Amino acid sequence: HLPDIAGWNLVPADDRNGWTPLHGGSNQQFRLRFHNGHGQTVDVSFATYANQGEAQQASGFGQGAIPQAGAWAWEKPGPAFGVAKSDLIEVPGDGPNPERRLCLTWYRSGPLLSGSSLELRLHVMANHLLLRREVTAVLILSASNRLNRDPAAAITSFMAATGPVDRWIDHMVLGRD
Secondary structure (H helix, E strand, C coil): CCCCCCCEEEECCCCCCCCCCECCCCCEEEEEEEEECCCCEEEEEEEEECCCECCECCCCCCCECCCCCCCCEEEEECCCCCCCEEEEEEECCCCCCCEEEEEEEEEEECCEEECCHHHHHHHHHHHHHCCCCCCEEEEEEEEECCCCCCHHHHHHHHHHHHCCHHHHHHHHHHCCC
């Protein structure tokens, strides 16, 4: 249930360096690339988990924007974007400079919207104790310096078009605002 994003169009992803977030054990996942008329490009990775258990942990080791055993490596924390987890990652490029990506990660489970793995795990543990089942969604927005002059500006522009992150995620999961 992907809502329209004013001013942004779907385009084919042509990653030379193969950035593919890992969402192991998810029930559903997709990765899309959007481009706007100002030359900005943003990648969207989205996954849902109907239930979380041993092999289905949205925030488990090696999951998310920096999958284990890949070419991409964590460089440093990225700029603050509200409650999102913000990471700068890099991979050796074609020339002397590496390709860098800004990756923002949000977890949504029931009323929880957080970029914190620990906060999500505590929420899931409470759900298990209360015998409550809630779908968990993971949203990663990413922009590369190979495709954008300023990755943070590209993501900021994209987020302005999508509206509040929690409502956007809820729309994708539930098909309604």
